[in-house]
Amino acid sequence: MKAAILGFGTVGSGVWKVLTENQDQIQRYLGEPVETAYVLDLRTFGDHPVSRVLTREIDDIVNDPQVDAVIECMGGLHPAYEFVHKALSAGKCVATSNKALVAAYGAELMRTAADHQTDFFFEASVCGGIPVLRTIRHSLAQEKILSVEGVFNGTTNYILSRMEQGLSYDAALAEAQVKGYAERDPEADVEGIDSCRKLAIIASMISGHTVHYEDIPTVGISHVTAAQIDAAKAEGKKIRLIARVTICGHEVDAKVGPEAVAQDHPLAQVKDVYNAVLIHGNMVGDILLQGQGAGSEATASAVVSDVLVALNDRKRKIFEPVCWTDQV
Amino acid sequence: MKAAILGFGTVGSGVWKVLTENQDQIQRYLGEPVETAYVLDLRTFGDHPVSRVLTREIDDIVNDPQVDAVIECMGGLHPAYEFVHKALSAGKCVATSNKALVAAYGAELMRTAADHQTDFFFEASVCGGIPVLRTIRHSLAQEKILSVEGVFNGTTNYILSRMEQGLSYDAALAEAQVKGYAERDPEADVEGIDSCRKLAIIASMISGHTVHYEDIPTVGISHVTAAQIDAAKAEGKKIRLIARVTICGHEVDAKVGPEAVAQDHPLAQVKDVYNAVLIHGNMVGDILLQGQGAGSEATASAVVSDVLVALNDRKRKIFEPVCWTDQV
Numbered sequence: 040m041k042a043a044i045l046g047f048g049t050v051g052s053g054v055w056k057v058l059t060e061n062q063d064q065i066q067r068y069l070g071e072p073v074e075t076a077y078v079l080d081l082r083t084f085g086d087h088p089v090s091r092v093l094t095r096e097i098d099d100i101v102n103d104p105q106v107d108a109v110i111e112c113m114g115g116l117h118p119a120y121e122f123v124h125k126a127l128s129a130g131k132c133v134a135t136s137n138k139a140l141v142a143a144y145g146a147e148l149m150r151t152a153a154d155h156q157t158d159f160f161f162e163a164s165v166c167g168g169i170p171v172l173r174t175i176r177h178s179l180a181q182e183k184i185l186s187v188e189g190v191f192n193g194t195t196n197y198i199l200s201r202m203e204q205g206l207s208y209d210a211a212l213a214e215a216q217v218k219g220y221a222e223r224d225p226e227a228d229v230e231g232i233d234s235c236r237k238l239a240i241i242a243s244m245i246s247g248h249t250v251h252y253e254d255i256p257t258v259g260i261s262h263v264t265a266a267q268i269d270a271a272k273a274e275g276k277k278i279r280l281i282a283r284v285t286i287c288g289h290e291v292d293a294k295v296g297p298e299a300v301a302q303d304h305p306l307a308q309v310k311d312v313y314n315a316v317l318i319h320g321n322m323v324g325d326i327l328l329q330g331q332g333a334g335s336e337a338t339a340s341a342v343v344s345d346v347l348v349a350l351n352d353r354k355r356k357i358f359e360p361v362c363w364t365d366q367v
Numbered sequence: 368m369k370a371a372i373l374g375f376g377t378v379g380s381g382v383w384k385v386l387t388e389n390q391d392q393i394q395r396y397l398g399e400p401v402e403t404a405y406v407l408d409l410r411t412f413g414d415h416p417v418s419r420v421l422t423r424e425i426d427d428i429v430n431d432p433q434v435d436a437v438i439e440c441m442g443g444l445h446p447a448y449e450f451v452h453k454a455l456s457a458g459k460c461v462a463t464s465n466k467a468l469v470a471a472y473g474a475e476l477m478r479t480a481a482d483h484q485t486d487f488f489f490e491a492s493v494c495g496g497i498p499v500l501r502t503i504r505h506s507l508a509q510e511k512i513l514s515v516e517g518v519f520n521g522t523t524n525y526i527l528s529r530m531e532q533g534l535s536y537d538a539a540l541a542e543a544q545v546k547g548y549a550e551r552d553p554e555a556d557v558e559g560i561d562s563c564r565k566l567a568i569i570a571s572m573i574s575g576h577t578v579h580y581e582d583i584p585t586v587g588i589s590h591v592t593a594a595q596i597d598a599a600k601a602e603g604k605k606i607r608l609i610a611r612v613t614i615c616g617h618e619v620d621a622k623v624g625p626e627a628v629a630q631d632h633p634l635a636q637v638k639d640v641y642n643a644v645l646i647h648g649n650m651v652g653d654i655l656l657q658g659q660g661a662g663s664e665a666t667a668s669a670v671v672s673d674v675l676v677a678l679n680d681r682k683r684k685i686f687e688p689v690c691w692t693d694q695v
Binding site: 053056057060061063064065067068162168169170173174177178179180181182183247303305308320321322323324325326327328329330331334336337339340341343344346347348355357 | 381384385388389391392393395396490496497498501502505506507508509510511575631633636648649650651652653654655656657658659662664665667668669671672674675676683685
């Protein structure tokens, strides 16, 4: 089967690596190899093997009937939205790590996929390598999900962890930037926007209708002070940036903000850039999922898991129904 | 769709409860309700509604063409094996929580299921409500799994936790028995046999061939002393009953035994009767899954998740291939 990768940045190059180095595992699951037939990027990559399959034209990919799966790793809303829409409309299955895309256009793109009897998957858009969405959707399908809460952003968790060790907010942020954990413009992370988008996706999946990320009250960590961290410590607590959605009947209550959490609470024990998700179901009780919420290979791993499940569906001529719709 | 529950004990009554109380969630996933058409048990249950569907004859169930799914919650090898074999041979899909059955007959029963184009699932047989097997099989299909380790037994974890607080082994065991965490004959738990069977199932799934539980070196906790616990504590460690399988090429190395683990290690932080599973993949890094490893409702939840996925497969006339075989 043949795949195309859109965007050869951090995640896209990770996808290339997973598809290349883990071919044995992929063949064991699918019964056949997956070939990377195209990589779409405007840049050039010298004598890297990716150069042999490089294209600048999305139409090369969507018009090639041999392409089964399109893997969107460009980030941003445009042209990611247009490219994914084109690919789905051409009957390709699509996997993406793009949380902004899913938070903004998830319902519409799932509808487009279902209309063309194919899959649109986005496990990697929420907490990188942690299998949150498939767990909620399949392993917990029988559960009344009462709440999902977690540490959804590694950058802020790293900064808060370093502030606990005595650094100021500015010094911790600067260190995170040096280590590559924070971007030069850190706003999306430190102001909670990244966590908010992930929470919107989870809340939409649980409730069955779009929860707009603009409607989720969101506070980041840029105003957390050393004094607040010390006060929490004096009470045996740690400050964490918590994203939480609770469901009560048809009420969906979601918010993002810093909270003081008891030191022995699982969410207080999340270290450095790790993410954790705590799901509370009415029968199963608490389930904690923890792992790398970002990073090239961990995120790529989740993207490729989506590709494998989607390609396996494609071989059997089945597809998954939409997870949520824009109707309330 | 119609289901039959074999055995109305701790897990079976939990399955009845999940199927009854969470019908809304089940209908949302499957698009139709699941009716419990039979419960097989030799006992009687007075005016409990289960009495209306009670039978003592497995043939009532396997010969009823309207029964889609058989849910085995009897425990033990016989007649569980014969009943499951009959059900699969009649084309029913089967879900079980019975780790002894899967550890002993897993490969054969999956083969029987595949021969009859149906599913044999057993998520609940490993760590109760924690979605370990589906995560390994689908969400991590693209990974080279390097190791899986964990605290797979809540009874022993409770006893070790209480010993840390100063109780002797005998006092902690007696307390666990009073609380219903340990059985009157605690051997299977305290000697590591329960952990060993779960590890055998995980090791078989990862390696693709049967790992016999009798071949796994297994030490329990009955010889752990207060002095050992204190010595570990002095080094900043906790003693945990660790089950671990590591994979290196075609080598599968599995063992169960008490180990001193650093206090800030995720497996040291598993509390009371909880279970935790730490999976290490070559791309995704560490993934930690934690939750209730036993108990009526948590285990039943995992059984019902299998039933839903199997019934969804049945509706679409698909089934999953075998996870492992007896051939090496």
